[in-house]
Amino acid sequence: MDFRADQIERYSRHILLQDIGVEGQEKISNGKVLVIGAGGLGAPVLLYLAAAGVGRLGVIDGDVVDVSNLQRQVIHFTPDVGKPKVLSAKEKIEQINPDVEVVAYHEFFTADNAFDLISGYDFIVDGTDNFPVKFLINDACVLGGKPFSHGGILRFEGQTLTHLPGTACYRCAFHSPPPPNAVPTCSQAGVLGAIAGMLGTIQAAEALKFLTGTGDLLTNRLLSFQAKSMHFRTVTIRKNPHCPVCGEHPVITGLHEAEQAACELKKR
Amino acid sequence: MATYQLDITREHCPMTFVKTKIELAKLKAGDTLEVLLSEGEPLENVPRTSQEQGYHVLGVEPAGEKIYKVIIQK
Structure with a gap:
């Protein structure tokens, strides 16, 4: 594709990068990314x-x-x-960059719509706030053969990993959702606003690295940070042969509705 | 092996190298690009960055008053 003069200016700082260049920017411009959740993580990812x-x-x-x-x-x-939220996000995205085609789905990600939704995209970003949907996204992407970025934040902490087909998945590291209310949600426990940006921008960088084939993704690794001490660490995670969805004898072969609401408080 | 021309004498950093990269991206390996640029910052940076990013700078020669021609091979 030939970039217009204004696009050459707009994307000049990407084009200058040896690892991206014109070819990489073309890949970004041809890329299709689905962001699930337009909240704390989805906001910086989308921006x-x-x-x-x-x-x-x-x-x-x-x-x-x-x-x-x-x-x-x-x-x-x-x-x-x-x-x-999807309308609010779409309006901002179109103001930032009219080149971007925004597809807004004002609904929740469920077992029923998961495969249809992810099928039209190259890369999926989990920006959700509860475990059942995080596991649903994992299962849909693993079964659907889609790369995705997992992200989660709480209080002063964040964690993220990237999955490509064949690499360790979220269930390899965390077998199944914790029991309801065993782990508080953001709305119960609170969250430092800025860590949403810290983690979401890591996910955005992973998406751009994936689209351009740049560097090493956070595959088979879990990155976590504690912003109070500002300690970051990366631990190796391995593809688990006993993983219920991607192991040698998977027991999860289809999608099932998430049982636990994002926050029980919201139900009232 | 084709040879192409590019005039970036009116551009400023970093668009000097951005425009150079855009042209280089259109070339096939082995083709050369003759870039007309101004002395000073463009003459210092465009050949150096081209080398750093894996292109071959075959020569730099005067091409007018305060203008130089940099020959870059892909």
Whole structure:
């Protein structure tokens, strides 16, 4: 593809990079990324992928913007309160970069729509806030052969890993969701707003590395940080032969609805 | 082996090298690009960065008042 003069200017800092260059920017511009959740993690992921010029950005979220989101979900502004998050996000993305085609899904990611949703994308980003959906995303991507970035944040901590077909999956490291309420959600335990940006931008970088074939992805590794001490560590994770979804004798061969709501408080 | 021309005498850093990379991307391996650029920052940076990024700088020669021609092979 031939970039227009304004696109050459816009993407000049990518084009300058030896590892990206014109060819890499073309791959970004032809890339299709689905971001699940337009919240704390989805916000920075969407902002940076939009700025980078990813060709098609899918964003799925069934929620509307709440005033309590604004402390960390930086793609949403005060006048957006009450608006569907995907609509608010789409408006910002189009202002950042009109080159990006935004596909907004105002619904939740479920066992019923999972395969249809991920099939149209090259890379999936988990920006959700609860374990059942994180495991659902993992299972859908493993069974569907899709690369994805897992991300999670709580209080002052974050963790992320990247899965490619054949590498360790989220279930290899964490077998199954914890029992309901064993681990608090952000809405119960709180979260430092800025760590959403710390973790989400790592996920955005992984997506761009994947699209351009640059460097080494966070595969077979789990990166975690504790922002209070600002310690980062990376531990090796191995593909687990007993993994229920990608092991030698998988017991999960289809998708099942997540049982636990994001936060029991929300149900009231 | 074809030879192509590019004039970046009106560009400023970093668009000097950005425009050079855009042209180089269109070339086949072995083709050469003759880049007209100004003395000073472009003359210092474009050949050096081209070398760093794996292209071959075959020569640099004067091509007018404060203008130089840098010959880069892909």
